[in-house]
Amino acid sequence: MNAMARDGLPRGTVPSAFDTEARFYDRLVGANPGYHEHLRLSARRLGLPAKAPGPRVLDVGCGTGASTAALLSVVPNARITAFDASGEMLERARSKTWPGSVEFVHTPVEELAGIHGPFDGILAAYLLRNLTEPTTQLRRLRELLRPGGRIAVHEYSVRDSRRARLVWNAVCAGVIIPLGKLTTGDATLYRHLRRSVLEFDGIAALTRRLTEAGFTDVHTATVGGWQRGIVHTVVGTAPLETP
Numbered sequence: 568m569n570a571m572a573r574d575g576l577p578r579g580t581v582p583s584a585f586d587t588e589a590r591f592y593d594r595l596v597g598a599n600p601g602y603h604e605h606l607r608l609s610a611r612r613l614g615l616p617a618k619a620p621g622p623r624v625l626d627v628g629c630g631t632g633a634s635t636a637a638l639l640s641v642v643p644n645a646r647i648t649a650f651d652a653s654g655e656m657l658e659r660a661r662s663k664t665w666p667g668s669v670e671f672v673h674t675p676v677e678e679l680a681g682i683h684g685p686f687d688g689i690l691a692a693y694l695l696r697n698l699t700e701p702t703t704q705l706r707r708l709r710e711l712l713r714p715g716g717r718i719a720v721h722e723y724s725v726r727d728s729r730r731a732r733l734v735w736n737a738v739c740a741g742v743i744i745p746l747g748k749l750t751t752g753d754a755t756l757y758r759h760l761r762r763s764v765l766e767f768d769g770i771a772a773l774t775r776r777l778t779e780a781g782f783t784d785v786h787t788a789t790v791g792g793w794q795r796g797i798v799h800t801v802v803g804t805a806p807l808e809t810p
């Protein structure tokens with residue numbers, strides 16, 4: 568068995584792994600303390616205006632709709648387009664109750680089929696580390712924002728902190744991988760989660776990545792609880808003039 572098969576997934580195959588695990592997703596993230604609260608925090612950090620007619624917001628890699636619900640709870644009058652490459656994850660999202668201002672689209676971020684800007688804000692939660700060309704996709708997302716619109720990248724990033732790596736490894740080995748295996752019968756996606764986080768950008772590199780993709784005023788903030796220093800929001804603004 569090679570290292571990729573043992574510890575993770577080739578990046579292009581991630582959406583099909585989510586297809587397989589979709590029915591367990593809500594139960595597993597529900598067992599993660601702070602998961603929904605942290606998504607709401609990143610949604611708030613977008614600083615979306617609540618006034619009528621409501622901002623247009625894009626939820627990139629919406630999965631079963633946890634990040635969509637976070638956006639809606641922070642800005643109830645938002646007009647949200649939420650998309651994902653996994654048909655099964657989207658099916659779960661669509662099966663929930665949503666106001667008419669929320670639409671779901673089945674497309675990978677590499678294609679953006681049926682996604683038309685301009686948007687006032689974009690939330691990309693737990694997506695970027697799974698992409699083959701994150702900077703290219705960030706650039707394309709920036710082009711979907713109105714000038715002055717913001718993106719919030721909500722992501723694990725542990726590379727710059729020894730403490731964060733130690734805690735992440737301990738929680739994966741002691742909780743996430745065994746619980747994933749117990750719940751779903753297969754640990755592949757949870758081993759991928761561990762490794763993809765360890766291999767992903769540190770927070771300084773992630774900040775540089777957004778700047779390289781043309782965002783200005785890029786700044787970061789972490790969350791509370793055991794994920795302090797592990798989960799971050801990185802916010803960037805689409806410049807008033809195209810770079």
Ligand SMILES: C[S@@+](CC[C@H](N)C(=O)[O-])C[C@H]1O[C@@H](n2cnc3c(N)ncnc32)[C@H](O)[C@@H]1O
Nearest residue numbers: 582585628629630633634652653675676692693
């Ligand atoms: C960890 S889930 C996060 C879901 C949701 N944003 C949340 O916070 O609960 C990552 C999602 O990204 C989706 N995804 C992975 N690669 C993608 C791609 N290239 N284009 C669109 N979605 C993708 C997966 O199918 C999965 O639903």
